[in-house]
Amino acid sequence: MALSIVLHQAGVDHVLIDRLAQGLQSSRAGVIHAQTLETLEPLGVTQRLSELALKLQNFAIRDHNRALLKFDFSKLPSRHPY
Known part of the structure; x- marks a missing residue:
């Protein structure tokens, strides 16, 4: 898809x-x-992707009611901390 975008542009x-x-x-x-x-x-x-996105700052991988791993994306060293 990225190549298609570049070719189009x-x-x-x-x-x-x-x-x-x-x-x-x-x-x-x-x-x-x-x-x-x-x-x-x-x-x-x-x-445009950011405008359409559901942005998550926090995310967890769970096993039923127990969180196995928790992530805080708001601390990413990025222009897109989500």
Whole structure:
């Protein structure tokens, strides 16, 4: 997808082909990490992704009622601490 964006921005006519015959029934990109957002900034898509995002500052991996791991993304050394 990133290559397709760059080709489009450069005015290169291209076709993006997906190997799958039809779409999956689940998300192929449910999470975009802060570092990924920073990497995508030169493509000009980060602002729109951030506008549409559900931003989480805190996250936990749980086993029923017990938190196994807790993360505080607000302390990430990033322009996107979520």
